[in-house]
Amino acid sequence: MGAAVVVSERMFDKRLRSTPTEPGVYLMRDSSGKILYVGKAASLRHRLSSYFASSAGLPPKIRRMVSKLADFEFIVTESEQEALILECNLIKEHQPPYNARLKDDKSYPFIKLDMTEEYPLVYVTRKVADDGARYFGPYANATSVRRTLAVLKKLFPYRSCTKTITGTDDRPCLDYYIHRCVGPCIGAANKEEYGEIIDQVAMFLEGKTETIVNGIKTRMEEASEELEFERAAALRDQIQAIEKVHEGQKVLHLTSENVDIIAAAQGKRESWVEVFFIRQGKLIGRDNFLMHSTPDDDMDEILSAFIKQFYDATPYVPPKLIVHKPISDTAAIEEWLTRKRQSKVQIHVPQRGEKRKLAQMVADNASQALEQLTIRRIHEETNNTSAMDELQEALSLPNVPRRIECYDISNIQ
Structure with missing residues:
Protein backbone atom coordinates (compact mmCIF):
# COMPACT_ATOMS: atom_id res chain seq x y z
CA MET A 1 0.00 0.00 0.00
CA GLY A 2 2.86 2.36 0.88
CA ALA A 3 4.53 1.66 -2.48
CA ALA A 4 1.36 2.63 -4.32
CA VAL A 5 1.30 5.95 -2.50
CA VAL A 6 4.95 6.62 -3.40
CA VAL A 7 4.28 5.82 -7.07
CA SER A 8 1.25 8.14 -7.05
CA GLU A 9 3.32 10.92 -5.47
CA ARG A 10 6.01 10.61 -8.18
CA MET A 11 3.36 10.45 -10.89
CA PHE A 12 1.71 13.68 -9.73
CA ASP A 13 4.78 15.50 -8.37
CA LYS A 14 4.95 18.22 -11.05
CA ARG A 15 1.18 18.68 -11.12
CA LEU A 16 1.04 19.06 -7.34
CA ARG A 17 3.75 21.74 -7.39
CA SER A 18 1.76 23.73 -9.96
CA THR A 19 -1.56 23.32 -8.15
CA PRO A 20 -2.83 26.68 -6.83
CA THR A 21 -2.99 27.48 -3.12
CA GLU A 22 -6.46 29.01 -3.46
CA PRO A 23 -9.58 27.36 -2.00
CA GLY A 24 -11.51 24.93 -4.15
CA VAL A 25 -12.89 21.45 -4.73
CA TYR A 26 -10.95 18.41 -5.94
CA LEU A 27 -12.11 15.15 -7.56
CA MET A 28 -10.18 11.88 -7.38
CA ARG A 29 -10.64 9.43 -10.29
CA ASP A 30 -9.65 5.80 -10.94
CA SER A 31 -8.25 4.38 -14.19
CA SER A 32 -11.74 4.13 -15.74
CA GLY A 33 -12.48 7.78 -15.00
CA LYS A 34 -14.92 7.02 -12.19
CA ILE A 35 -14.97 9.62 -9.41
CA LEU A 36 -13.76 7.99 -6.19
CA TYR A 37 -13.88 10.98 -3.86
CA VAL A 38 -14.85 14.65 -3.77
CA GLY A 39 -13.34 17.01 -1.21
CA LYS A 40 -12.91 20.70 -0.51
CA ALA A 41 -9.87 22.61 0.69
CA ALA A 42 -8.85 26.04 1.91
CA SER A 43 -5.62 25.44 -0.03
CA LEU A 44 -5.84 22.96 -2.89
CA ARG A 45 -2.08 22.39 -3.12
CA HIS A 46 -1.66 21.65 0.58
CA ARG A 47 -4.67 19.36 0.76
CA LEU A 48 -3.83 17.35 -2.36
CA SER A 49 -0.17 17.03 -1.35
CA SER A 50 -1.25 15.57 2.00
CA TYR A 51 -2.65 12.50 0.23
CA PHE A 52 0.76 11.58 -1.16
CA ALA A 53 3.22 12.70 1.52
CA SER A 54 3.17 9.62 3.76
CA SER A 55 0.83 6.65 3.88
CA ALA A 56 1.46 6.19 7.62
CA GLY A 57 -0.60 9.22 8.54
CA LEU A 58 -3.55 8.41 6.28
CA PRO A 59 -6.72 6.62 7.47
CA PRO A 60 -7.18 3.09 6.02
CA LYS A 61 -10.05 4.22 3.77
CA ILE A 62 -7.96 7.01 2.23
CA ARG A 63 -5.01 4.65 1.71
CA ARG A 64 -7.29 2.31 -0.23
CA MET A 65 -8.63 5.21 -2.27
CA VAL A 66 -5.12 6.52 -3.10
CA SER A 67 -4.06 3.01 -4.20
CA LYS A 68 -6.79 3.16 -6.88
CA LEU A 69 -6.09 6.76 -7.86
CA ALA A 70 -5.17 7.35 -11.50
CA ASP A 71 -5.97 11.04 -11.89
CA PHE A 72 -7.27 14.09 -10.08
CA GLU A 73 -8.77 17.40 -11.07
CA PHE A 74 -9.75 20.52 -9.19
CA ILE A 75 -12.02 23.54 -9.42
CA VAL A 76 -10.79 26.83 -7.93
CA THR A 77 -13.41 28.85 -6.03
CA GLU A 78 -13.42 32.37 -4.63
CA SER A 79 -13.94 31.25 -1.01
CA GLU A 80 -14.03 28.18 1.20
CA GLN A 81 -17.79 28.66 1.63
CA GLU A 82 -18.26 28.54 -2.15
CA ALA A 83 -16.15 25.37 -2.18
CA LEU A 84 -18.35 23.83 0.52
CA ILE A 85 -21.51 24.41 -1.55
CA LEU A 86 -19.88 23.04 -4.70
CA GLU A 87 -18.63 19.99 -2.80
CA CYS A 88 -22.21 19.25 -1.63
CA ASN A 89 -23.55 19.50 -5.18
CA LEU A 90 -20.84 17.27 -6.67
CA ILE A 91 -21.29 14.60 -3.98
CA LYS A 92 -25.02 14.62 -4.62
CA GLU A 93 -24.52 14.37 -8.39
CA HIS A 94 -21.78 11.72 -8.54
CA GLN A 95 -22.24 9.80 -5.23
CA PRO A 96 -18.55 8.87 -4.90
CA PRO A 97 -17.95 5.58 -3.04
CA TYR A 98 -15.38 7.05 -0.63
CA ASN A 99 -17.56 9.96 0.54
CA ALA A 100 -19.93 9.62 3.49
CA ARG A 101 -23.28 10.65 2.03
CA LEU A 102 -27.01 10.53 2.58
CA LYS A 103 -28.86 7.63 1.04
CA ASP A 104 -31.38 8.66 -1.66
CA ASP A 105 -30.88 12.32 -0.74
CA LYS A 106 -32.54 13.49 -3.96
CA SER A 107 -35.95 12.14 -3.02
CA TYR A 108 -36.66 13.51 0.46
CA PRO A 109 -40.19 14.90 0.77
CA GLY A 248 -47.13 15.27 23.92
CA GLN A 249 -44.30 17.58 22.93
CA LYS A 250 -41.62 17.21 25.59
CA VAL A 251 -40.80 20.56 27.20
CA LEU A 252 -37.04 20.98 27.54
CA HIS A 253 -35.04 23.33 29.72
CA LEU A 254 -33.83 25.35 26.75
CA THR A 255 -35.85 28.52 27.42
CA SER A 256 -37.43 29.35 24.04
CA GLU A 257 -34.56 28.22 21.83
CA ASN A 258 -34.87 26.82 18.32
CA VAL A 259 -32.28 24.05 18.10
CA ASP A 260 -31.59 20.91 16.06
CA ILE A 261 -29.80 18.19 18.04
CA ILE A 262 -27.83 15.78 15.84
CA ALA A 263 -26.08 12.52 16.71
CA ALA A 264 -24.99 9.44 14.77
CA ALA A 265 -24.22 5.77 15.30
CA GLN A 266 -21.74 4.07 12.99
CA GLY A 267 -22.17 0.62 11.43
CA LYS A 268 -20.14 -1.45 9.00
CA ARG A 269 -21.66 -0.15 5.77
CA GLU A 270 -23.86 2.72 6.89
CA SER A 271 -24.50 5.14 9.72
CA TRP A 272 -27.77 6.08 11.40
CA VAL A 273 -28.19 9.83 11.99
CA GLU A 274 -30.85 10.97 14.46
CA VAL A 275 -32.16 14.56 14.50
CA PHE A 276 -34.36 16.03 17.25
CA PHE A 277 -36.12 19.29 16.30
CA ILE A 278 -36.52 21.72 19.22
CA ARG A 279 -38.76 24.72 18.61
CA GLN A 280 -39.59 27.30 21.28
CA GLY A 281 -37.93 25.02 23.83
CA LYS A 282 -40.15 22.04 22.97
CA LEU A 283 -39.34 18.79 21.18
CA ILE A 284 -41.79 19.02 18.28
CA GLY A 285 -40.44 16.14 16.23
CA ARG A 286 -37.60 13.83 15.34
CA ASP A 287 -36.40 12.09 12.23
CA ASN A 288 -33.64 9.74 11.18
CA PHE A 289 -31.52 9.29 8.08
CA LEU A 290 -29.19 6.59 6.78
CA MET A 291 -25.80 7.52 5.35
CA HIS A 292 -23.40 5.48 3.24
CA SER A 293 -20.25 5.07 5.32
CA THR A 294 -17.56 2.58 6.32
CA PRO A 295 -16.02 1.63 9.70
CA ASP A 296 -12.96 3.64 8.62
CA ASP A 297 -14.93 6.90 8.49
CA ASP A 298 -14.38 9.19 11.47
CA MET A 299 -17.49 10.33 13.34
CA ASP A 300 -16.60 13.96 12.63
CA GLU A 301 -16.56 13.18 8.89
CA ILE A 302 -19.98 11.52 9.09
CA LEU A 303 -21.55 14.36 11.09
CA SER A 304 -19.90 17.02 8.92
CA ALA A 305 -21.12 15.35 5.72
CA PHE A 306 -24.64 15.01 7.10
CA ILE A 307 -24.87 18.65 8.20
CA LYS A 308 -23.64 19.92 4.83
CA GLN A 309 -25.95 17.68 2.78
CA PHE A 310 -29.03 17.97 5.03
CA TYR A 311 -28.98 21.76 5.40
CA ASP A 312 -28.16 22.18 1.74
CA ALA A 313 -31.57 20.60 1.08
CA THR A 314 -33.69 22.14 3.85
CA PRO A 315 -34.99 25.71 3.53
CA TYR A 316 -34.91 26.32 7.31
CA VAL A 317 -31.77 26.52 9.43
CA PRO A 318 -32.13 27.05 13.22
CA PRO A 319 -29.80 29.49 14.99
CA LYS A 320 -28.08 26.65 16.83
CA LEU A 321 -27.06 23.07 16.05
CA ILE A 322 -26.06 20.78 18.89
CA VAL A 323 -23.89 17.79 17.96
CA HIS A 324 -22.70 15.04 20.28
CA LYS A 325 -19.17 14.97 18.84
CA PRO A 326 -16.87 17.69 17.43
CA ILE A 327 -16.91 18.08 13.65
CA SER A 328 -14.29 19.20 11.16
CA ASP A 329 -14.59 22.50 9.29
CA THR A 330 -16.80 23.98 12.03
CA ALA A 331 -15.93 27.59 11.20
CA ALA A 332 -16.54 27.18 7.45
CA ILE A 333 -19.84 25.34 7.99
CA GLU A 334 -21.02 27.95 10.52
CA GLU A 335 -20.26 30.75 8.06
CA TRP A 336 -22.08 28.93 5.25
CA LEU A 337 -25.13 28.28 7.44
CA THR A 338 -25.08 31.89 8.66
CA ARG A 339 -25.26 33.10 5.06
CA LYS A 340 -28.08 30.67 4.30
CA ARG A 341 -30.07 31.73 7.39
CA GLN A 342 -29.04 35.40 7.04
CA SER A 343 -28.32 35.54 10.77
CA LYS A 344 -25.71 33.93 13.01
CA VAL A 345 -25.69 30.13 13.31
CA GLN A 346 -23.66 28.34 15.98
CA ILE A 347 -22.56 24.69 16.10
CA HIS A 348 -22.16 23.61 19.70
CA VAL A 349 -20.75 20.48 21.36
CA PRO A 350 -22.01 20.60 24.97
CA GLN A 351 -19.66 19.27 27.62
CA ARG A 352 -21.98 19.32 30.64
CA GLY A 353 -25.47 20.17 31.85
CA GLU A 354 -28.91 19.72 30.29
CA LYS A 355 -27.73 20.12 26.70
CA ARG A 356 -25.08 17.45 27.17
CA LYS A 357 -27.76 15.08 28.49
CA LEU A 358 -29.99 15.84 25.49
CA ALA A 359 -27.14 15.24 23.03
CA GLN A 360 -26.39 11.92 24.72
CA MET A 361 -30.08 10.97 24.62
CA VAL A 362 -30.14 11.56 20.85
CA ALA A 363 -26.92 9.55 20.47
CA ASP A 364 -28.44 6.68 22.49
CA ASN A 365 -31.51 6.74 20.24
CA ALA A 366 -29.28 6.53 17.16
CA SER A 367 -27.37 3.55 18.61
CA GLN A 368 -30.53 1.69 19.57
CA ALA A 369 -32.14 2.33 16.18
CA LEU A 370 -29.06 1.10 14.27
CA GLU A 371 -28.97 -2.04 16.43
CA GLN A 372 -32.66 -2.71 15.75
CA LEU A 373 -32.11 -2.19 12.01
CA THR A 374 -29.22 -4.68 12.04
CA ILE A 375 -31.29 -7.30 13.91
CA ARG A 376 -34.22 -6.80 11.55
CA ARG A 377 -32.02 -7.28 8.48
CA ILE A 378 -30.44 -10.44 9.90
CA HIS A 379 -33.94 -11.81 10.55
CA GLU A 380 -35.06 -10.94 7.01
CA GLU A 381 -31.95 -12.56 5.53
CA THR A 382 -32.59 -15.73 7.57
CA ASN A 383 -36.20 -15.83 6.37
CA ASN A 384 -35.11 -15.36 2.76
CA THR A 385 -32.57 -18.17 3.04
CA SER A 386 -35.19 -20.47 4.54
CA ALA A 387 -37.67 -19.61 1.77
CA MET A 388 -35.10 -20.35 -0.94
CA ASP A 389 -34.30 -23.73 0.66
CA GLU A 390 -38.00 -24.61 0.66
CA LEU A 391 -38.34 -23.51 -2.97
CA GLN A 392 -35.37 -25.66 -3.98
CA GLU A 393 -36.92 -28.68 -2.30
CA ALA A 394 -40.43 -28.07 -3.70
CA LEU A 395 -39.16 -27.71 -7.29
CA SER A 396 -36.44 -30.36 -6.98
CA LEU A 397 -33.80 -27.88 -8.09
CA PRO A 398 -30.14 -28.97 -8.08
CA ASN A 399 -29.05 -25.73 -6.36
CA VAL A 400 -30.58 -22.96 -4.30
CA PRO A 401 -32.04 -20.37 -6.74
CA ARG A 402 -30.05 -17.13 -6.87
CA ARG A 403 -32.14 -15.42 -9.51
CA ILE A 404 -35.86 -15.58 -10.28
CA GLU A 405 -37.27 -14.04 -13.46
CA CYS A 406 -40.95 -13.28 -13.98
CA TYR A 407 -42.68 -12.48 -17.27
CA ASP A 408 -46.08 -10.91 -17.89
CA ILE A 409 -47.77 -13.08 -20.55
CA SER A 410 -51.21 -11.44 -20.38
CA ASN A 411 -50.69 -9.72 -23.75
CA ILE A 412 -48.95 -12.58 -25.52
CA GLN A 413 -51.20 -14.04 -28.23
Missing part, protein backbone atom coordinates in the same frame (compact mmCIF):
# COMPACT_ATOMS: atom_id res chain seq x y z
CA PHE A 110 -41.20 18.35 2.02
CA ILE A 111 -44.52 19.84 3.12
CA LYS A 112 -45.36 22.79 0.89
CA LEU A 113 -47.72 25.70 1.57
CA ASP A 114 -48.20 27.56 -1.68
CA MET A 115 -48.84 31.09 -0.42
CA THR A 116 -49.24 32.41 -3.96
CA GLU A 117 -52.59 30.62 -4.28
CA GLU A 118 -55.80 32.40 -3.27
CA TYR A 119 -56.82 29.42 -1.12
CA PRO A 120 -53.49 27.65 -0.47
CA LEU A 121 -53.20 23.88 -0.36
CA VAL A 122 -51.04 21.83 1.98
CA TYR A 123 -49.31 19.06 0.08
CA VAL A 124 -46.16 17.00 -0.35
CA THR A 125 -43.43 17.85 -2.83
CA ARG A 126 -39.93 16.56 -3.50
CA LYS A 127 -38.68 19.75 -5.14
CA VAL A 128 -37.91 23.01 -3.37
CA ALA A 129 -38.11 26.11 -5.55
CA ASP A 130 -37.84 29.84 -4.97
CA ASP A 131 -41.49 30.37 -5.91
CA GLY A 132 -42.98 32.23 -2.94
CA ALA A 133 -44.20 29.03 -1.27
CA ARG A 134 -43.20 27.92 2.24
CA TYR A 135 -41.45 24.58 2.63
CA PHE A 136 -41.06 22.46 5.75
CA GLY A 137 -38.69 19.49 5.92
CA PRO A 138 -37.02 17.51 4.59
CA TYR A 139 -38.64 14.42 6.09
CA ALA A 140 -36.80 11.11 6.08
CA ASN A 141 -39.45 9.28 4.06
CA ALA A 142 -43.06 9.31 2.89
CA THR A 143 -44.26 7.69 6.13
CA SER A 144 -42.86 10.56 8.22
CA VAL A 145 -44.51 13.21 6.10
CA ARG A 146 -47.86 11.35 5.92
CA ARG A 147 -47.89 11.07 9.72
CA THR A 148 -47.39 14.83 10.00
CA LEU A 149 -50.08 15.58 7.42
CA ALA A 150 -52.54 13.34 9.29
CA VAL A 151 -51.97 15.37 12.48
CA LEU A 152 -52.31 18.67 10.59
CA LYS A 153 -55.59 17.64 8.98
CA LYS A 154 -57.07 16.70 12.36
CA LEU A 155 -56.10 20.03 13.89
CA PHE A 156 -56.66 22.54 11.10
CA PRO A 157 -59.64 22.57 8.72
CA TYR A 158 -57.86 23.44 5.48
CA ARG A 159 -59.15 22.13 2.16
CA SER A 160 -57.82 18.92 0.64
CA CYS A 161 -59.59 19.29 -2.74
CA THR A 162 -57.90 20.72 -5.82
CA LYS A 163 -60.97 22.39 -7.35
CA THR A 164 -61.12 26.06 -8.23
CA ILE A 165 -62.69 27.92 -5.31
CA THR A 166 -65.48 30.29 -6.31
CA GLY A 167 -67.55 30.25 -3.11
CA THR A 168 -70.70 29.49 -5.10
CA ASP A 169 -70.85 25.67 -4.98
CA ASP A 170 -74.27 24.25 -4.13
CA ARG A 171 -73.00 22.00 -1.37
CA PRO A 172 -69.69 21.11 0.32
CA CYS A 173 -67.94 17.77 0.55
CA LEU A 174 -67.96 15.45 3.57
CA ASP A 175 -64.94 17.18 5.14
CA TYR A 176 -67.08 20.24 5.86
CA TYR A 177 -69.68 18.24 7.78
CA ILE A 178 -67.08 16.49 9.95
CA HIS A 179 -65.30 19.81 10.65
CA ARG A 180 -62.21 18.93 8.57
CA CYS A 181 -62.70 21.89 6.18
CA VAL A 182 -64.15 25.38 6.65
CA GLY A 183 -65.92 25.18 3.30
CA PRO A 184 -64.53 28.03 1.18
CA CYS A 185 -66.14 26.32 -1.82
CA ILE A 186 -69.62 27.32 -0.59
CA GLY A 187 -68.56 30.68 0.81
CA ALA A 188 -68.60 29.51 4.45
CA ALA A 189 -65.10 31.03 4.85
CA ASN A 190 -63.66 33.95 2.92
CA LYS A 191 -60.07 34.37 1.75
CA GLU A 192 -58.92 36.10 4.96
CA GLU A 193 -60.50 33.49 7.25
CA TYR A 194 -59.01 30.64 5.25
CA GLY A 195 -55.64 32.42 5.22
CA GLU A 196 -55.66 32.45 9.05
CA ILE A 197 -55.93 28.65 9.03
CA ILE A 198 -52.94 28.32 6.68
CA ASP A 199 -50.97 30.70 8.93
CA GLN A 200 -51.82 28.42 11.86
CA VAL A 201 -50.54 25.39 9.93
CA ALA A 202 -47.24 27.19 9.31
CA MET A 203 -46.94 28.25 12.96
CA PHE A 204 -47.65 24.69 14.12
CA LEU A 205 -44.90 23.34 11.88
CA GLU A 206 -42.61 25.97 13.40
CA GLY A 207 -43.57 24.88 16.94
CA LYS A 208 -45.49 28.08 17.81
CA THR A 209 -48.47 26.28 19.37
CA GLU A 210 -49.02 28.82 22.17
CA THR A 211 -49.47 31.63 19.64
CA ILE A 212 -52.02 29.53 17.75
CA VAL A 213 -54.02 28.66 20.88
CA ASN A 214 -54.11 32.29 22.05
CA GLY A 215 -55.43 33.40 18.65
CA ILE A 216 -58.14 30.71 18.54
CA LYS A 217 -59.20 31.53 22.14
CA THR A 218 -59.74 35.15 21.12
CA ARG A 219 -61.92 34.05 18.19
CA MET A 220 -63.83 31.61 20.42
CA GLU A 221 -64.63 34.37 22.94
CA GLU A 222 -65.76 36.66 20.12
CA ALA A 223 -68.03 33.92 18.72
CA SER A 224 -69.52 33.33 22.17
CA GLU A 225 -70.23 37.04 22.68
CA GLU A 226 -71.97 37.13 19.30
CA LEU A 227 -74.08 34.10 20.38
CA GLU A 228 -72.51 31.88 17.69
CA PHE A 229 -72.32 28.97 20.10
CA GLU A 230 -71.84 26.24 17.48
CA ARG A 231 -68.81 28.05 16.05
CA ALA A 232 -67.48 28.71 19.55
CA ALA A 233 -67.82 25.00 20.39
CA ALA A 234 -65.93 24.00 17.22
CA LEU A 235 -63.12 26.41 18.13
CA ARG A 236 -63.06 25.02 21.69
CA ASP A 237 -62.67 21.48 20.32
CA GLN A 238 -59.84 22.66 18.08
CA ILE A 239 -58.04 24.23 21.06
CA GLN A 240 -58.37 21.00 23.05
CA ALA A 241 -56.99 18.95 20.15
CA ILE A 242 -54.01 21.28 19.71
CA GLU A 243 -53.30 21.31 23.45
CA LYS A 244 -53.42 17.51 23.51
CA VAL A 245 -50.71 17.38 20.81
CA HIS A 246 -48.84 20.15 22.63
CA GLU A 247 -48.81 18.08 25.84
